[in-house]
Every structure is written in structure tokens, then in C-alpha cells.
Amino acid sequence: MHSANNDTKPARKMKKNPADIDDLRHEAEALINFEPNHLDADLPLDLQTLFHELNVHQIELRMQNEQLVEAQQQLIASRNDFITLFDLAPVGFLRLDEKGRILQSNQTVQEMLGKSHSELRDKFLTAFIHVDDLSIFNARYNAFYKKPDGKHIELRLLDRHKKPIYIELSGRLIKKQTGASVDFNHDCLLVNIITIGERKKMEEQLKLAAKVFEHSQESIMITAPDTTILKINFAFTAVTGYKPAEVIGRTPKILSSGRQSPEFYRDMWQKINKEGCWQGEIWNRRKNGDLYAEWLSICRINDKFGRVSHYIGIFSDITLRKLNEKQIEQLAYFDPLTELPNRALLNDRLKQGIVQAVRHKLWLSVFFLDLDRFKILNDTLGHFAGDLLLQNVAKRLKSCVRESDTVARFGGDEFVILLTDFVDEQSAALHSAEIAKKILDVLSQPFDLSGNQFITSTSIGFTLFPKDGSSVDELIKNADAAMYHAKASGRNNYQYFSDNMRSEALTRSTLENDLHHALPNHEFIVYYQPLIDLQTTPNQIIGFEALLRWNHPRKGLISPDDFIPIAEETGMIVAIGEWVLKSACKQFKIWRDQDQPQLKKICVNLSARQFLQNDLVHSIRQCLDSTGLDARFLEIEITETVMMQHMSAVIRILQQLMQMGITVSLDDFGTGYSSLTYLKKFPINSIKIDRSFVRDILNDPDDKVIVHSIISIARHMRLDIIAEGIENNEQATYLMQAGCRFGQGFLYSKPLPADGLIDLFPMFD
Numbered sequence: 164m165h166s167a168n169n170d171t172k173p174a175r176k177m178k179k180n181p182a183d184i185d186d187l188r189h190e191a192e193a194l195i196n197f198e199p200n201h202l203d204a205d206l207p208l209d210l211q212t213l214f215h216e217l218n219v220h221q222i223e224l225r226m227q228n229e230q231l232v233e234a235q236q237q238l239i240a241s242r243n244d245f246i247t248l249f250d251l252a253p254v255g256f257l258r259l260d261e262k263g264r265i266l267q268s269n270q271t272v273q274e275m276l277g278k279s280h281s282e283l284r285d286k287f288l289t290a291f292i293h294v295d296d297l298s299i300f301n302a303r304y305n306a307f308y309k310k311p312d313g314k315h316i317e318l319r320l321l322d323r324h325k326k327p328i329y330i331e332l333s334g335r336l337i338k339k340q341t342g343a344s345v346d347f348n349h350d351c352l353l354v355n356i357i358t359i360g361e362r363k364k365m366e367e368q369l370k371l372a373a374k375v376f377e378h379s380q381e382s383i384m385i386t387a388p389d390t391t392i393l394k395i396n397f398a399f400t401a402v403t404g405y406k407p408a409e410v411i412g413r414t415p416k417i418l419s420s421g422r423q424s425p426e427f428y429r430d431m432w433q434k435i436n437k438e439g440c441w442q443g444e445i446w447n448r449r450k451n452g453d454l455y456a457e458w459l460s461i462c463r464i465n466d467k468f469g470r471v472s473h474y475i476g477i478f479s480d481i482t483l484r485k486l487n488e489k490q491i492e493q494l495a496y497f498d499p500l501t502e503l504p505n506r507a508l509l510n511d512r513l514k515q516g517i518v519q520a521v522r523h524k525l526w527l528s529v530f531f532l533d534l535d536r537f538k539i540l541n542d543t544l545g546h547f548a549g550d551l552l553l554q555n556v557a558k559r560l561k562s563c564v565r566e567s568d569t570v571a572r573f574g575g576d577e578f579v580i581l582l583t584d585f586v587d588e589q590s591a592a593l594h595s596a597e598i599a600k601k602i603l604d605v606l607s608q609p610f611d612l613s614g615n616q617f618i619t620s621t622s623i624g625f626t627l628f629p630k631d632g633s634s635v636d637e638l639i640k641n642a643d644a645a646m647y648h649a650k651a652s653g654r655n656n657y658q659y660f661s662d663n664m665r666s667e668a669l670t671r672s673t674l675e676n677d678l679h680h681a682l683p684n685h686e687f688i689v690y691y692q693p694l695i696d697l698q699t700t701p702n703q704i705i706g707f708e709a710l711l712r713w714n715h716p717r718k719g720l721i722s723p724d725d726f727i728p729i730a731e732e733t734g735m736i737v738a739i740g741e742w743v744l745k746s747a748c749k750q751f752k753i754w755r756d757q758d759q760p761q762l763k764k765i766c767v768n769l770s771a772r773q774f775l776q777n778d779l780v781h782s783i784r785q786c787l788d789s790t791g792l793d794a795r796f797l798e799i800e801i802t803e804t805v806m807m808q809h810m811s812a813v814i815r816i817l818q819q820l821m822q823m824g825i826t827v828s829l830d831d832f833g834t835g836y837s838s839l840t841y842l843k844k845f846p847i848n849s850i851k852i853d854r855s856f857v858r859d860i861l862n863d864p865d866d867k868v869i870v871h872s873i874i875s876i877a878r879h880m881r882l883d884i885i886a887e888g889i890e891n892n893e894q895a896t897y898l899m900q901a902g903c904r905f906g907q908g909f910l911y912s913k914p915l916p917a918d919g920l921i922d923l924f925p926m927f928d
């Protein structure tokens with residue numbers, strides 16, 4: 164029974180979750196004692212029992228209610244947990260119906276597409292698929308929906324900015340559940356969406372890398388750390404001829420040519436292991452056995468622990484480039500005809516030679532060679548024969564010297580030889596003389612030029628370093644000067660550069676220097692020597708030869724023999740020659756205008772160099788125009804040597820001059836090397852018999868024969884004849900009787916300046 168003052172009783176807490184109904188009753192019974200006691204003790208017992216039962220039941224109901232509330236709260240918490248897990252899962256979730264309509268989406272998908280749940284709900288997933296991938300989705304969805312296990316679809320969704328997101332869909336079919344919420348009361352597909360953008364990028368990069376590897380123009384080989392070949396590309400096969408199956412599993416030694424030494428490879432691997440990379444040129448061998456040059460880079464690839472994981476070798480075939488380089492070098496430094504070093508390389512070798520000689524206190528010798536009468540061969544047998552001769556000469560010269568010496572083609576028929584490593588002057592001079600003799604001997608042996616036997620000779624000059632010169636130019640110049648001496652002393656011999664030559668060279672260079680000022684300083688004078696008609700009595704002056712003189716400010720009158728060659732070599736002869744021509748034409752016009760009708764010609768000498776000037780004809784025409792002299796009074800004198808040097812140009816120019824009315828005479832006839840055949844070819848009007856034949860004509864039977872022959876030839880060819888160097892009446896009479904019509908010489912007058920000649924005219928009238 165409960166007491167009436169139950170109010171005072173301490174409240175008792177209900178025990179949680181009574182296990183079953185008995186427990187509940189038991190618990191309620193226990194609690195009732197802590198409830199305030201409202202029972203009236205006076206009530207009948209059965210009423211009291213009823214009230215008690217009611218109280219217990221009330222407590223039981225309260226307790227059950229509390230339990231229900233608690234269970235509901237737990238349910239809500241667990242639902243919230245699930246939603247959080249569903250929403251915030253790193254994977255996107257969608258529930259789709261059979262048609263692909265979105266029933267539910269999680270937050271990850273919503274964020275991915277930039278749409279809210281309600282914006283997605285009931286929309287077809289296709290609304291968010293990239294247009295290019297719709298066909299993939301539509302084609303596969305049905306099958307995927309029915310049996311999604313283990314399948315996945317890759318496609319692109321579009322975010323709210325229509326930017327594609329690469330995703331992979333996989334799914335699971337959820338069968339409808341009895342008693343489930345409205346969402347789950349029919350079948351649906353739970354779809355997982357993972358973004359694969361990074362993976363795609365990696366895949367693309369890998370694909371690209373693979374394409375680059377395969378299609379690279381460079382040959383690539385990847386090896387394991389032990390250099391076993393793992394992979395090669397197409398270019399590797401193209402260059403080496405080896406297919407993948409033939410090299411994979413082998414080492415790059417398969418390509419070895421044996422050209423590189425073990426030390427080379429040791430250094431190479433040292434560098435790779437120390438610095439990670441090596442590159443350089445290497446000669447390898449193709450599968451067909453051919454050697455080839457490659458430019459190779461080898462790099463070491465490390466894993467994340469710093470250990471070698473691979474080596475990558477990249478190379479390109481540079482065989483062709485190397486051949487081209489060689490050809491370019493050959494063109495730049497070698498003479499294409501003889502394959503000897505050219506001037507550029509000779510210069511370089513000489514410079515190097517001088518440096519070495521100075522360093523080791525050694526002596527050098529420089530030879531200058533010029534073939535004798537090469538031009539005649541060229542003109543008579545043709546350029547092909549000339550080229551053959553030069554090639555053969557080059558070979559013979561090389562056979563006379565050591566491998567370490569240099570034989571170079573200096574130009575035309577000129578060669579320079581550099582001999583090195585002489586210990587002193589004596590041995591340098593001795594050996595040079597011996598080699599010079601050997602060369603003279605070797606080159607004097609007949610040459611077989613495509614069936615034609617040809618004999619030539621050479622003139623050699625040599626000079627020694629350091630005695631005779633200290634620079635490349637000086638050495639060559641001195642050797643050249645010595646060679647000229649060899650030529651002057653009869654050809655086919657050699658000369659060592661002497662002190663005499665040095666002073667000659669000095670004089671020459673001073674003269675050359677002074678010559679530059681001669682024309683502007685009016686130091687030239689034209690002298691005139693009369694041309695006489697031997698068959699008139701008294702002998703008449705029919706004209707003059709203009710002969711140049713240089714009135715040097717310090718040295719006085721200088722003979723043309725001393726300065727004309729310098730003027731020719733330096734090209735000054737062009738301007739000087741123009742001046743002579745103009746002065747002579749002007750003077751002759753004055754004489755003609757002084758009522759001297761017997762004066763028929765003024766002869767002016769032209770040198771070879773003048774025929775090389777482009778406007779010679781034009782300049783002569785201008786001269787005649789400006790002086791007013793009739794062209795028929797002008798006679799051009801050329802020597803045989805001039806004719807032979809530039810034959811075709813000379814013939815062309817002479818023809819043009821003749822068309823203008825100018826006459827041409829061939830000077831020094833008989834002293835040069837022209838043949839009679841050539842005489843026929845040249846457009847000339849007269850021949851001058853050289854004074855060397857006239858000098859001894861009375862005593863020397865040979866000279867007599869020569870002079871008679873020349874006169875006879877001239878007659879047959881209807882050419883005028885002028886004899887030069889007549890010094891006495893006997894010579895004049897002999898020549899006249901032999902049929903020579905005209906003469907010139909000291910007998911009549913030495914060459915004189917114009918104003919000194921005027922007194923002579925009456926004597927010959």
C-alpha cells in the first residue's frame with residue numbers, strides 16, 4: 164500500500180528500456196513508491212487496488228512514451244548521418260529511373276553540375292551530357308541499367324558554364340522494397356560518378372608521349388639500368404636497320420663499330436653517372452654493316468629513391484652532315500682541280516708553321532714554283548690538257564716531299580711548298596736545294612696527257628724562315644722574287660732568295676710607291692722615235708712610235724723596261740696607257756696640222772693588262788674624238804706575248820679597232836712563242852722585226868735567215884714590215900734590199916721629246 168504522504172517521498176528515475184512487459188511492470192511498480200500517494204486509505208480495498216493499477220499503468224505509458232521519443236530521436240540522428248554521408252561522399256551519387264531520369268542526387272553531383280537538388284530532380288541525365296557523348300550514353304544506358312555490374316561508361320558532363328567534366332559512371336540496380344518510402348517503391352539505378360579529369364589528362368599526356376616517342380625524327384632507345392634495351396622507336400629502326408625484336412633484351416653494344424676506344428666509353432659513362440647526361444659524336448655500325456656517324460645524348464633517369472631506373476639514348480644520323488661539312492671544308496680550303504690546299508689553307512699552315520718554328524727554334528723553307536710556258540700548253544692543247552698537266556704536276560710535287568710538308572696551289576700554274584722542322588739554317592738550305600733539284604728532275608719527265616706526250620719544266624725560288632722573312636707575306640714575296648730570278652736566268656732552275664734580291668725587292672717596292680704619284684705629279688713624258696720609209700730617197704719620216712719616259716724627281720729619266728712591268732702588275736698601266744695614247748694622238752694631230760702630209764701613223768704600245776679593261780675600245784674611241792685625230796693614223800702595237808695571253812679577248816678587241824680604221828702591228832716578232840698558225844688568226848696590218856735580229860744581221864747567218872723568212876711571210880700575208888733597231892747604214896741597206904720597206908733606229912734618231920723632233924723634219928723631207 165502507498166502511504167498518503169507520498170508527496171514527501173524522493174522521486175525515482177525511470178530505468179531505461181525495460182526489457183519486456185514484465186520488466187516494464189516491475190519497473191513501474193518500483194517507481195510508484197516514489198510517486199505522491201493520492202490513495203485514500205479509507206477507500207475499499209478493491210478500489211484501492213484499482214487505483215493502484217491505474218497508477219502503475221499510467222507510469223508504464225509514460226515510460227513507453229519516453230522510450231518512443233528516444234527511439235525517434237535516434238532514428239532522426241541516424242537519418243541525418245546517412246544524408247550527410249550520402250551528400251558529402253567524395254563520389255557523386257544519382258538515382259536514375261529506367262529512362263535515365265534523375266530521382267535523387269547528392270550534394271557532390273549538385274556541386275559538380277552547379278545545380279540544386281530540385282533543379283536536377285526529374286530531369287533526364289542526358290540534359291547534362293556533352294552533345295558529342297550523347298550517342299555513347301544512349302547506346303549503352305539500357306544495357307547498363309539492366310545489368311550494371313562491373314560496367315562503366317566514360318563521358319563528359321557539362322557544368323553550369325557548359326565546361327566539360329570528364330566522368331566515369333558505374334552503377335547498381337536497386338530493386339523496389341516493400342514498405343519502402345515512395346522513392347524506393349520501384350526499381351531504380353544507383354549511379355556512382357567519379358571525375359576522371361586528372362586521369363584523362365595523364366592518359367592524354369601518356370598518349371602524346373607515346374606518339375612523340377614513336378614518331379620522333381630522333382632515334383630513341385630506352386634501356387634498363389644494366390643497359391639492356393627495353394624499347395626503341397621507328398627512327399631507331401630506320402637508322403640502324405634493327406627491328407624491336409632484334410634489339411630488345413640486347414645491349415647497345417650491338418651497334419658498336421669499334422671506332423671508339425675503351426677509354427672513350429669509360430669517360431662517357433663516368434660523365435653520365437656523375438652529371439646525369441652525356442652528349443657527343445659517335446661512329447656506330449648499321450645492321451647492314453655500314454658505318455654511320457650519330458650525334459648521341461644519353462641521360463640517366465632516376466626513381467624516387469635516387470636509384471637509376473632507366474637510361475635514355477637519343478641520337479640522330481649525322482653522316483650526311485659530316486660528309487657535307489667535309490665537302491664544304493674541301494671547297495673552302497682545297498683547290499678543286501688538284502685537291503691541294505688552296506691559298507687560304509696555305510696561309511693558315513704557314514702561320515702555324517711560323518708559330519711552331521719560333522716555339523721550337525726550328526727553320527722553315529718556302530718554295531715558290533711556276534711552270535714554264537704553261538700558257539702555251541693551255542692555248543695550244545686546250546684547257547683540258549692544261550688541267551690534266553696541273554693535276555699530274557700536283558701529284559709529282561707531293562711525291563717529292565714528306566707527308567707533313569704542304570704542297571699548295573697558289574693560283575694558275577703557281578705552287579707553293581712549305582717544308583718544316585729543319586734544325587738549323589744549314590740543313591734547311593741543304594735540304595731545300597736537294598728537294599728543288601728533285602722537283603726539277605721529276606717535273607722534267609714527260610707527262611702523258613690523254614695520249615699526248617708533253618714536256619715542261621719549272622722555275623723555283625725558295626726562302627728560309629727566320630732568316631729571310633718573318634711573316635707569311637714576306638716569305639711568299641721573297642720566294643716569288645727568287646722564282647723570278649730563276650725564270651730570268653733561263654728557266655728550269657732554282658734560286659735561293661739572296662740579299663741582292665732583297666735590295667732589288669726594296670728598290671722595286673720604293674719604285675712602285677713612287678709610281679703611284681707619277682701621273683698626278685706630271686712626271687711622265689712621251690718620247691717619239693721616227694718611223695722611216697727605207698725605200699724613199701732621202702728617207703722619209705712616215706710616222707713615230709710613242710715611247711714613254713718617267714722623269715723621276717730624284718732618279719731622273721727611268722726606262723719603261725724598269726717601271727712598265729710594275730705598272731702592269733699593279734694595274735696602273737690602264738690609267739698611264741690612256742694618258743700616253745691621248746698625249747700621242749694630240750701631238751700627232753698637231754704635227755699633221757702643221758702641214759706634214761707624209762706623216763701617216765703614230766704607233767702606241769698597248770700592254771696585256773690594258774686588254775683586260777672592259778672599255779678599251781670605248782676609251783680609244785673617246786681619245787680619238789677628243790683629240791680629233793683620224794683613226795687611220797693611229798697604229799696599235801702589241802707583242803706576241805700579249806696576243807698569246809688573252810687570245811680570244813685580244814682578237815675581239817683588235818677586230819673592233821680595225822673596224823674603226825685603226826691599224827695594228829705585231830711588235831718584237833720572232834722573240835715570243837706564237838706559231839705561224841696563230842699569225843694567220845690575228846687581225847694585224849704589219850710586223851716589226853725585233854732589233855735582236857737586226858743587230859747582227861750582217862754577220863749572223865741565222866739572223867739573216869730569220870729576217871728573210873719574216874719578210875717572206877709578211878709579203879705572203881700582205882703585211883707591212885718594219886725593222887727595229889737599225890743603227891747603221893749597212894743594216895739599213897741590207898734590210899731594204901731584203902725587201903723591208905720601213906725601219907726605225909738610232910741611225911735615224913733616238914726616241915726624243917716632241918719639241919726635239921721638229922728640227923728633224925726637214926732632214927727627211
Ligand SMILES: Nc1nc2c(ncn2[C@@H]2O[C@H](COP(=O)(O)O[C@H]3[C@@H](O)[C@H](n4cnc5c(=O)[nH]c(N)nc54)O[C@@H]3COP(=O)(O)O)[C@@H](O)[C@H]2O)c(=O)[nH]1
Nearest residue numbers: 710711722723724743768769770830888889890908909914
Ligand atoms: N705598254 C707600253 N710599253 C711601252 C711604252 N713605252 C715604251 N714601252 C715599251 O718599253 C720597252 C722599252 O722601250 P724603250 O726603252 O723606249 O726602248 C725603245 C727604243 O728606245 C729602243 N730602240 C729603238 N731603236 C733602237 C736602236 O737602234 N738600238 C737600240 N739598242 N734600241 C733601240 O727600242 C724600244 C722600242 O721597242 P718596241 O716597243 O719593241 O718598238 C719597249 O718594249 C717598249 O715597247 C708605253 O707607253 N706603253
